[in-house]
Amino acid sequence: MSIYKKILVAIDLTEEAPQVLNKAVEISKAHGAELMLVHVVEPVGYAYGGDIPMDLTELQDQLDKAAKEQLAGYGEKYNVGKDNQIVTVGRPESEIHRLSEEQDVDLVVVGSHGRKGFQLLLGSTANGVLHGTVCDVLAIRIQ
Structure with a gap:
């Protein structure tokens, strides 16, 4: 009997994503x-603290669409079906916690840049995921 039945891989859609995906696969x-x-898209309003008096809905929609297209490309390359490709909007740590519980995930895999100093072992997102997820978390060192 296997330890892990369902693995959630949280990626940031950068050129570093394949490093995380290859190990997760x-x-x-x-x-x-x-x-x-x-992939979690942060709300555009977060970047501006909600101080800009304009409707950012169209920009947010464009970001969501682009993320879905990129994630679909990774899904195709790594043989992950559309039903298992999720793009959501929110704070990455919170969304990953929520999805891991809703989807009954056994393992969350995230990338880590291994920064020094304040973020000594993990990046802020990886650290946030680790300190709130009820299942195992694996941080893949990004080279």
Whole structure:
């Protein structure tokens, strides 16, 4: 019996995403686990603190659409079906916590830049995911 049945891979859609995905796919194959890809788009209003008196809906919609297209490309490359590709809007840590519980995930895989100093071991998102997820979390070191 496998330890992991469902693995959620949270990626940031940068050129570093394949480093995280390649390891997640290996783990998924080794355990015969279902793989889910997740990207969290932060609300545009967060960047401006809500201080801009304009409607940012169209910009947010464009970001969501672009993220879905990129995630679909990764889904195709890594054989992850559309039902297991999720783009959501919110704070990455909170959304990953929510999805991992809703989807009954056994393992969350995230990338980590391994910064020094304040973010000594994990990036802020990876650290936030670790300190609130009820399942195992694996941080993949980004080279």
